[in-house]
Amino acid sequence: MSPRHPPASPGRLSLLLLVCAPLLGGCLFAGPSHRGPVTAHFDGEKFKNLGDAPRLGVSQLVSAALQEKRGEWRDYEDLPPGRPPPERVGAGTLRVTVINHATVLVQADGVNVLTDPIYSDRASPVSFLGPRRVHPPGIRFEDLPPIDVVVVSHNHYDHMDLPTLRRLEAAHHPRFVVGLGNKALLDAEGFQHVEELDWWQATEVTPDVAVTAVPAQHRSNRGLTDVEETLWAGYVISTRGGPVLFAGDTGFGPHFAMVAERFGPMRLSVLPIGAYRPRILHTVHMGPREALDAHHVLRSSTSVAMHYNTFPMAFDGQDEAKFLLLRLLAREPVRPRFWALGFGEGREVPALAREDVAVRAD
DSSP states (O other), rough: OOOSSOOOOOOOHHHHHHHHHHHHHHHHSSOOOOOOOOTBOOOOOBBBBSSSSOOOOOOHHHHHHSSSSOOOOOOOOOOOOOOOOOSSSOOEEEEEEEEEEEEEEEETTTTEEESOOOSBBSSSSSSSSSOSSSSSSSSGGGGOOOOOEEEEOOSSSTTTTOOOOOOOHHHOOOEEEEEETTHHHHHHHTTEEEEEEEETTTEETTEEEEEEEEEOOOEEEEEEEETOOOOOOOOEEOTTTOOEOOOOOOOSHHHHHHHHHHSOOOOEEEEEOOOOOOOGGGTOOOOHHHHHHHHHHOOOSSEEEOOOOOOOOOOOOOTTTHHHHHHHHHHHSSOOOEOOTTOOEEEEOOOOHHHHHHHHHO
């Protein structure tokens, strides 16, 4: 499903639309909204973040966009796919494969989990407008192993891509795990196994693997009138070898310390590093500096970068986030194990150090 023609260089108006898209949703039609009891992060109508992430107005976004130069993106490259991942991995083994954007395959203890899957050519509600991918997915859809669980962090089009979810439903019949308010949309599409979670709620996949929704610092909407009316989240995948965090789309905030306190050191953290310019977007999108800070707060043994180099969603260039991350890692007194994997590249994740396992056991 690759574009036949390379994407044209966007003009200034298109760039402004790209910056506004994460908050406006790119469509006039809203999705379903959550209705339920008031909680610490839900006022009965809208959800809110734990950290300091004030809602950004269109005028603020436009003003910020006019003051920054957009980084360069290459024309479409028909890159070859990566090698097919193994069908499954054994007990205690953890393997991670970066497919594209926030689509990552996590394999542990015989269970395959796919995050925020998008195989569409555009991150958009329509096929003729919106951010267009600059290379194919790193793993062909046909080469995916059996998918047991799909976690969706929130309902923005680059994370909840209905065409891809439909393909997964037809081919794999997985369990879909979403934040509060998002089940109604998938139920209406005919999906058979959808479970929605509030922050800190968990669902057991097998006796060895569980999935817990955890806070993220972001926003939600699929249109102009449903802003913050469904929940956004990250997910901790508990495995025999230690916890795995898929952070979802998020800015840096107090939620990382809360996750570390509840689950202990992460064996693996999958952290976003892209779509961080203009700087005003930092409230809801981490850049490399914040991702490295999150790595340390989480006491992550290994981290993997995501959310860059696939769709031109903001003003940072195609390779900007990756190269900045590598420079920051080189300056660390002890270089952290923070991988910027090639698309379609998979690696086995080392086990937690003994001292980290001891801390987690306490």
